[in-house]
Amino acid sequence: MFTLGVDIGSTTSKAVILKDGQEIIATSLIAAGTGTDGPDRAMEAVLAAGSLKVEEITSVYATGYGRKLLKNADGEMSELSCHARGVHHLLPEVRTIIDIGGQDAKILSLGADGRLAEFLMNDKCAAGTGRFLDVMAGILQLRIEDLEKQAAISKSTVKISSTCTVFAESEVISQLANGVEIPDLVAGICQSVASRVASLAKRIGVKETVCMSGGVAKNGGVRKAMEQELGLEITYTPMAQLMGALGAALYAYDKSL
Amino acid sequence: MFTLGVDIGSTTSKAVILKDGQEIIATSLIAAGTGTDGPDRAMEAVLAAGSLKVEEITSVYATGYGRKLLKNADGEMSELSCHARGVHHLLPEVRTIIDIGGQDAKILSLGADGRLAEFLMNDKCAAGTGRFLDVMAGILQLRIEDLEKQAAISKSTVKISSTCTVFAESEVISQLANGVEIPDLVAGICQSVASRVASLAKRIGVKETVCMSGGVAKNGGVRKAMEQELGLEITYTPMAQLMGALGAALYAYDKSL
Numbered sequence: 001m002f003t004l005g006v007d008i009g010s011t012t013s014k015a016v017i018l019k020d021g022q023e024i025i026a027t028s029l030i031a032a033g034t035g036t037d038g039p040d041r042a043m044e045a046v047l048a049a050g051s052l053k054v055e056e057i058t059s060v061y062a063t064g065y066g067r068k069l070l071k072n073a074d075g076e077m078s079e080l081s082c083h084a085r086g087v088h089h090l091l092p093e094v095r096t097i098i099d100i101g102g103q104d105a106k107i108l109s110l111g112a113d114g115r116l117a118e119f120l121m122n123d124k125c126a127a128g129t130g131r132f133l134d135v136m137a138g139i140l141q142l143r144i145e146d147l148e149k150q151a152a153i154s155k156s157t158v159k160i161s162s163t164c165t166v167f168a169e170s171e172v173i174s175q176l177a178n179g180v181e182i183p184d185l186v187a188g189i190c191q192s193v194a195s196r197v198a199s200l201a202k203r204i205g206v207k208e209t210v211c212m213s214g215g216v217a218k219n220g221g222v223r224k225a226m227e228q229e230l231g232l233e234i235t236y237t238p239m240a241q242l243m244g245a246l247g248a249a250l251y252a253y254d255k256s257l
Numbered sequence: 258m259f260t261l262g263v264d265i266g267s268t269t270s271k272a273v274i275l276k277d278g279q280e281i282i283a284t285s286l287i288a289a290g291t292g293t294d295g296p297d298r299a300m301e302a303v304l305a306a307g308s309l310k311v312e313e314i315t316s317v318y319a320t321g322y323g324r325k326l327l328k329n330a331d332g333e334m335s336e337l338s339c340h341a342r343g344v345h346h347l348l349p350e351v352r353t354i355i356d357i358g359g360q361d362a363k364i365l366s367l368g369a370d371g372r373l374a375e376f377l378m379n380d381k382c383a384a385g386t387g388r389f390l391d392v393m394a395g396i397l398q399l400r401i402e403d404l405e406k407q408a409a410i411s412k413s414t415v416k417i418s419s420t421c422t423v424f425a426e427s428e429v430i431s432q433l434a435n436g437v438e439i440p441d442l443v444a445g446i447c448q449s450v451a452s453r454v455a456s457l458a459k460r461i462g463v464k465e466t467v468c469m470s471g472g473v474a475k476n477g478g479v480r481k482a483m484e485q486e487l488g489l490e491i492t493y494t495p496m497a498q499l500m501g502a503l504g505a506a507l508y509a510y511d512k513s514l
């Protein structure tokens with residue numbers, strides 16, 4: 001039996017096809033989110049990748065910000081539940097998920113059964129989110145994907161004392177003017193994001209194993225800084241972005257039994 | 258007897274000469290703060306304005322961020338105490354001072370004797386400070402001193418839903434792109450600052466009479482929005498910036514008795 005999960009975000013659409021609630025057959029990721037043809041394209045792409053026709057799919061579940069807008073879905077499930085479920089499927093030992101997105105940061109605490117037990121989010125303050133990195137990359141005239149490389153060659157992390165994105169911006173500009181090396185500034189910028197999100201995580205209590213997901217988790221500089229902040233190792237899967245869609249495919253499977 | 262108070266801020270230096278602990282004889286304000294010749298120039302200027310020689314001053318007290326660096330001061334006192342004291346001298350009915358500066362916002366609660374009873378500050382988040390206005394004026398390509406005029410001609414205040422300066426910036430940019438009128442956006446921006454600071458003030462409890470001070474209080478748009486937020490009238494004195502220096506001159510007087 002094949003089930004399909006679609007995760008419709010604000011800027012991306014992702015899909016996963018699962019065989020018998022176990023094996024990932026195909027995935028897709030389209031850089032267009034809700035309100036565009038992204039969700040349809042993600043579904044077409046995942047079917048093509050799996051060499052399957054839509055008639056061969058037993059059930060389709062939608063998740064994500066735009067999940068209510070998907071026609072022909074057999075059901076829908078919240079992002080958080082799908083995210084937790086997807087991570088638990090691939091990494092059953094995970095108890096804490098630190099998800100840093102472009103505009104928010106979420107901490108998910110999972111029970112031993114993989115269900116979401118507790119949850120904290122910051123979506124009010126740009127500090128500790130991808131937006132902080134965007135602003136800083138802009139000042140340093142770096143691309144967001146270059147931050148990791150820069151942080152890796154830093155010899156000494158510059159401490160950024162302001163948490164606030166706006167005040168940190170001024171700090172970084174004045175450090176630059178003082179001739180501070182860019183890699184050291186980038187390491188400080190990664191540290192700032194990690195430290196902000198780590199304090200959110202500590203409010204829930206960090207149970208091991210910890211896994212990072214979300215767009216910002218791709219940045220190894222932030223992952224390393226987070227390991228330092230929390231004093232533990234962090235698991236990362238490059239499948240991170242697909243966890244919501246995977247969880248939706250798992251829920252679709254449950255409901256098809 | 259003449260006493261002199263100097264308030265040495267990060268970007269301005271202010272001085273006041275007081276006669277017999279009562280009457281303001283002269284004031285000065287120089288747009289150069291600590292670490293520059295601003296404090297010396299403010300003292301020279303206030304002496305010149307009062308047609309006094311330094312030998313005629315019984316006591317000089319310093320306050321403000323750079324107060325420890327003033328040579329030849331007879332004493333120093335914290336900004337907060339001086340600010341409360343100065344306001345109480347001119348406006349004895351004031352019980353709450355809302356001070357919005359370029360990078361912070363402070364709420365001072367005064368006892369009936371004019372002494373500082375309680376105090377709350379935000380210096381961590383750019384929202385609800387002058388910095389928020391700077392960022393927004395930059396986007397709208399307005400000068401900071403034009404915001405008041407723009408807010409005054411607004412027909413309908415645009416609600417800015419994000420508190421965060423960074424997220425509000427994106428909101429304002431997209432409103433602009435949608436053709437929203439600049440005066441209505443400016444009114445929304447003033448409202449945002451007022452609403453943020455009002456929630457800080459409410460944490461202390463707002464006792465009347467309320468007075469506003471600080472650089473941002475010059476902006477009538479923010480004052481009007483604050484009156485709406487708190488549902489009461491707000492006193493404002495154009496002397497607001499000199500309150501710290503006045504308080505220092507009052508403390509200098511006390512110690513000379």
Ligand code: SF4
Nearest residue numbers: 125164165382421422
């Ligand atoms: S601290 Fe800075 S980044 Fe955070 S909400 Fe305030 S303005 Fe935004």
